[in-house]
Amino acid sequence: MKAIIQRVTKASVAVGGDQINSVGRGLCVLLGISSEDTEKDAEYMVSKILNLRLFEDESGRAWSKSVMDKNFEVLCVSQFTLHCVLKGNKPDFHLAMPAELAQPFYDSILERMRSVYKPELIKDGKFGALMQVHIQNDGPVTIEFASPSGPTDPKMLAKQEKQQLRRDKCCPKGPQEPSREGGARRHQQASTTSSSAEGDEESEKAF
Amino acid sequence: MKAIIQRVTKASVAVGGDQINSVGRGLCVLLGISSEDTEKDAEYMVSKILNLRLFEDESGRAWSKSVMDKNFEVLCVSQFTLHCVLKGNKPDFHLAMPAELAQPFYDSILERMRSVYKPELIKDGKFGALMQVHIQNDGPVTIEFASPSGPTDPKMLAKQEKQQLRRDKCCPKGPQEPSREGGARRHQQASTTSSSAEGDEESEKAF
Numbered sequence: 001m002k003a004i005i006q007r008v009t010k011a012s013v014a015v016g017g018d019q020i021n022s023v024g025r026g027l028c029v030l031l032g033i034s035s036e037d038t039e040k041d042a043e044y045m046v047s048k049i050l051n052l053r054l055f056e057d058e059s060g061r062a063w064s065k066s067v068m069d070k071n072f073e074v075l076c077v078s079q080f081t082l083h084c085v086l087k088g089n090k091p092d093f094h095l096a097m098p099a100e101l102a103q104p105f106y107d108s109i110l111e112r113m114r115s116v117y118k119p120e121l122i123k124d125g126k127f128g129a130l131m132q133v134h135i136q137n138d139g140p141v142t143i144e145f146a147s148p149s150g151p152t153d154p155k156m157l158a159k160q161e162k163q164q165l166r167r168d169k170c171c172p173k174g175p176q177e178p179s180r181e182g183g184a185r186r187h188q189q190a191s192t193t194s195s196s197a198e199g200d201e202e203s204e205k206a207f
Numbered sequence: 208m209k210a211i212i213q214r215v216t217k218a219s220v221a222v223g224g225d226q227i228n229s230v231g232r233g234l235c236v237l238l239g240i241s242s243e244d245t246e247k248d249a250e251y252m253v254s255k256i257l258n259l260r261l262f263e264d265e266s267g268r269a270w271s272k273s274v275m276d277k278n279f280e281v282l283c284v285s286q287f288t289l290h291c292v293l294k295g296n297k298p299d300f301h302l303a304m305p306a307e308l309a310q311p312f313y314d315s316i317l318e319r320m321r322s323v324y325k326p327e328l329i330k331d332g333k334f335g336a337l338m339q340v341h342i343q344n345d346g347p348v349t350i351e352f353a354s355p356s357g358p359t360d361p362k363m364l365a366k367q368e369k370q371q372l373r374r375d376k377c378c379p380k381g382p383q384e385p386s387r388e389g390g391a392r393r394h395q396q397a398s399t400t401s402s403s404a405e406g407d408e409e410s411e412k413a414f
Contacts, residue, residue, distance in 0.1 A: 004211055004349055009339060030349050051296040063298055077347060084350050089258040091270055091350065125347075132216060133344040140284060140332075140340045142211055142237050143291050143298060144351050 001041040002032040002082040007141035013125045014132045021123040026072035032082025033097045041147035077125035208248040209239040209289040214348035220332045221339045228330040233279035239289025240304045248354035284332035
């Protein structure tokens with residue numbers, strides 16, 4: 001699952017010239033579901049979207065508060081084109097989950113978001129419709145990320161870790177390429193570790 | 208280098224309440240430069256942005272024409288936040304190229320875009336300023352991609368290929384994890400192979 005998260009001053013979505021939804025300050029999320037996504041990906045993504053610290057605190061300090069901290073809104077729009085593979089310069093979208101499966105899954109993600117936060121502050125587009133999405137990107141601030149891929153079951157991860165150790169013994173002088181499993185582990189840690197990184201100078205860059 | 212490419216009906220950018228640039232139909236590109244990016248990445252990215260087939264042809268066939276084919280415009284805005292690493296829920300941007308290096312590099316990318324296409328059809332934000340970027344995403348259609356990472360020198364790639372063969376001989380039964388070098392090679396091929404994929408049904412999904 002991939003998300004493009006834009007911090008917005010306001011955003012709205014129109015179908016056939018009629019505005020169907022709008023938000024004030026908050027986030028506009030373009031959400032792309034792949035064929036391999038599961039509930040785990042949905043859980044991760046909803047948690048990240050709602051807890052990402054993209055807003056200032058009361059003293060003007062950047063990257064301090066989440067959309068939930070600020071009581072801001074979220075406009076979420078399904079976007080299968082994020083699972084694009086280029087064939088030369090022509091986009092191909094066979095990795096995206098087919099619409100008949102993606103629609104109920106997408107609806108369940110919205111429900112999850114509403115249950116974690118406040119239902120009235122989560123707005124939607126119209127799945128499958130040709131939309132005009134008006135986004136006033138504030139900064140701009142745009143974050144793109146993907147949910148962790150691969151198995152996240154702890155027993156499975158322990159097994160993979162042992163396999164990795166055996167491979168390292170077999171090829172002790174081989175270059176240390178990050179494995180897919182290692183990546184999944186790191187992702188999982190990142191999603192469950194609460195941050196204590198405060199006042200990071202690297203984060204205070206200008207736009 | 209990362210880019211978020213949104214197909215737009217129109218887009219504009221304002222600084223301090225004053226609109227400084229605007230485009231009609233075309234693309235809004237949010238461009239993130241990392242510390243490791245080189246001219247090769249810039250070359251790849253400019254080529255992809257200008258040649259990506261995100262527009263219909265005259266008969267209404269989707270994914271057929273590029274922004275250049277249609278004589279449409281491009282609004283390009285620098286966006287360091289795309290090189291975000293999450294520390295828990297706090298974004299960290301130490302992978303982004305520092306502003307004093309990124310600004311001349313970014314300007315050179317714009318110049319390259321103007322020289323490949325038409326200078327008057329490439330618009331810009333204001334590097335380093337706090338901007339409001341108004342994006343009317345048409346579809347929506349949003350593509351995210353990164354330029355190939357790692358060395359792209361043919362001699363270097365041949366050397367790496369030999370090293371990979373030696374590793375495979377050393378560990379013939381090991382799982383086939385994609386290596387960084389392999390990824391770079393595949394990317395490079397994708398960027399230089401002209402597409403002959405026409406009328407792909409997978410590409411005709413609804414929004």
